[in-house]
Amino acid sequence: AAQVEESGGGSAQSGGSLRLSCTASGLGFGFDVTDIIWYRRAPGNECELVSGIRSDGSTGYADSVKGRFIISRDNAKNTVYLQMDRLKPEDTATYYCAADQLGGRDFPTGSGYCYLRLLGFWGQGTQVTVSS
Numbered sequence: 001a002a003q004v005e006e007s008g009g010g011s012a013q014s015g016g017s018l019r020l021s022c023t024a025s026g027l028g029f030g031f032d033v034t035d036i037i038w039y040r041r042a043p044g045n046e047c048e049l050v051s052g053i054r055s056d057g058s059t060g061y062a063d064s065v066k067g068r069f070i071i072s073r074d075n076a077k078n079t080v081y082l083q084m085d086r087l088k089p090e091d092t093a094t095y096y097c098a099a100d101q102l103g104g105r106d107f108p109t110g111s112g113y114c115y116l117r118l119l120g121f122w123g124q125g126t127q128v129t130v131s132s
Contacts, residue, residue: 002026002121006097009126012087018128020082022097027121035102036073036080039114040093040128047114050095052107053080060107064090087130094125 004027008020022036037052051061051071059071070083084091098113100120113119 002028004097004099004121004123006095006123006126009095009128011129011131014087014089014130014132016087016130017083017085018087020084020095020097020126020128022080022082022099022123023078024097024099024121025078027099029101031078032075033101034099035107036071037098037100037107037119038071038082039096039098040091041096041114041125042090042093045093047111049107049109049113051082054102054104084128087128089130089132092128092130094127096125097123 004024006020006022008018010018012018024031024034033055035054038050039047040050041047049062050065051069053059053071053073068086073080098119
């Protein structure tokens with residue numbers, strides 16, 4: 001069965017760091033040809049794209065996290081990492097990982113992709129809380 005799982009969430013002080021992981025298996029296609037996208041949703045806020053990494057290693061970031069977050073992948077471990085540095089209280093949210101094959105399309109930014117889970121496979125989310 002398909003499985004996507006996030007881990008690494010928790011609490012941090014403003015200016016601190018956390019590293020999230022997303023593992024995926026059983027998708028019906030190999031992890032090395034899978035695109036992984038991170039979204040986040042804070043209470044009262046829109047669900048938003050955070051970052052994504054394609055199977056070819058190309059990446060994208062929301063303006064709000066550029067220069068602070070780095071996404072990377074280890075295909076041997078079926079895992080994508082989201083290194084989050086210089087955290088801010090506004091980074092507090094539940095972070096979701098989605099796995100799909102975008103076929104070269106841009107990382108979907110519409111909040112509906114997150115709310116309606118319009119991409120192929122999703123994890124259950126991991127909570128990140130940043131205190132000031």
